[in-house]
Amino acid sequence: MVEHGQIALRGQGLSFGYGNAQVIREVDLSLKRGELLGIIGPNGSGKSTLLGLLCGLLPPSSGGVELLGRKIGSYTRVEVARLLGLVPQDAELAPGFTVRQTVLTGRFALQGGRMFENHEDLAAAQKALDDTGMSGLAQRQTGELSGGERQRLALARALVAEPRVLLLDEPTSALDLKHQLGMMSLLELACARDRLAVCLVSHDLNLAALFCHRLLLISQGQSLAWGPPQEVLTPDLLAQAYGVEVLVDREPSRGRPRVTLSAPRP
Numbered sequence: 682m683v684e685h686g687q688i689a690l691r692g693q694g695l696s697f698g699y700g701n702a703q704v705i706r707e708v709d710l711s712l713k714r715g716e717l718l719g720i721i722g723p724n725g726s727g728k729s730t731l732l733g734l735l736c737g738l739l740p741p742s743s744g745g746v747e748l749l750g751r752k753i754g755s756y757t758r759v760e761v762a763r764l765l766g767l768v769p770q771d772a773e774l775a776p777g778f779t780v781r782q783t784v785l786t787g788r789f790a791l792q793g794g795r796m797f798e799n800h801e802d803l804a805a806a807q808k809a810l811d812d813t814g815m816s817g818l819a820q821r822q823t824g825e826l827s828g829g830e831r832q833r834l835a836l837a838r839a840l841v842a843e844p845r846v847l848l849l850d851e852p853t854s855a856l857d858l859k860h861q862l863g864m865m866s867l868l869e870l871a872c873a874r875d876r877l878a879v880c881l882v883s884h885d886l887n888l889a890a891l892f893c894h895r896l897l898l899i900s901q902g903q904s905l906a907w908g909p910p911q912e913v914l915t916p917d918l919l920a921q922a923y924g925v926e927v928l929v930d931r932e933p934s935r936g937r938p939r940v941t942l943s944a945p946r947p
C-alpha cells in the first residue's frame with residue numbers, strides 16, 4: 682500500500698499555453714513516494730505538456746510545481762537531474778554509442794565532475810541492463826535497435842541515475858506483451874522497494890489500470906477525474922473524455938477495471 686503524507690511531486694493550479702492557445706487549465710496533481718500514477722486522456726489533451734510542466738522544462742503561466750517539498754525552480758538543473766528522471770516519447774539516443782555506453786551516460790549527474798566511471802557506475806549499469814532485459818544487446822550500437830529495444834534502453838538509462846521521481850511518456854507504446862509486463866513490473870518493484878515515485882502517460886488504459894495506484898484523466902487540458910482506477914475508468918467518464926462507448930468489467934488477476942471498446946456490428 683502507498684503511505685500517505687510523503688509527497689514527492691506536486692503540481693498546483695497548473696496552467697500553460699503555447700502562444701495564445703491555452704493547453705493546460707488549472708490542473709492539480711500530487712505524486713507520493715512509492716506511488717505509480719498514470720495520466721490518461723485523448724490525443725492532444727495535454728498529457729505530454731503536463732509532464733513538461735512537472736519536470737520543470739516548461740514554465741507554467743500560473744500555478745507551481747514542488748519537488749520533494751521545494752519549489753522546482755529553487756533547485757539547480759543538476760540537482761533536478763539528480764532527483765528527477767524523464768523518459769520522453771522517442772527518447773533521444775546519441776548515435777555511435779553502444780547500449781552499455783548509453784546507459785552509463787545516465788550516471789552523469791551522480792558523477793560530480795568525475796571523468797571516468799567507477800566500479801559502482803559499471804555495476805549499476807549492468808543491473809539496469811539486466812533489469813530491462815537489455816544485457817544481451819549491451820555491445821549493440823544505438824542506431825541498430827528496434828523501437829521496443831530503444832524504449833527499454835531509455836528506461837535503463839533513467840533507472841541507472843537512481844532518481845527519486847521518474848516521469849515517463851508512453852513508455853510501453855512500442856513494447857510487446859511480455860515486455861509491457863516486464864517494464865510495468867519493474868516500475869512497480871522500484872516503487873515498492875526503493876520508494877520511487879513514478880508518473881507515466883499511457884494510452885493503454887488496461888495496463889495503466891492493472892499497475893497504477895491512481896489515475897488522472899485529462900480532457901481538453903483539464904482534470905476530469907482523479908483517483909483509484911475503479912473511480913476513473915467508468916463508462917460515463919470515458920465517454921465524456923473520449924466520446925466513445927466502452928464496456929468496463931473487472932479483469933481477473935487483480936480485480937482492476939478492464940475497458941473494452943464497444944463496436945456495433947457492420
Ligand SMILES: Nc1ncnc2c1ncn2[C@@H]1O[C@H](COP(=O)(O)OP(=O)(O)OP(=O)(O)O)[C@@H](O)[C@H]1O
Pocket residue numbers: 699704722723724725726727728729730731
Ligand atoms: N510545441 C508546441 N507548440 C504548439 N502547440 C503544441 C506544441 N506541443 C503540443 N502542442 C499542442 O498542445 C496540445 C496538447 O499537446 P500534448 O502533446 O500535450 O497532448 P497529449 O495529450 O500528450 O497528446 P498525444 O496523446 O497525442 O500524445 C495539442 O493541441 C498540441 O497540438
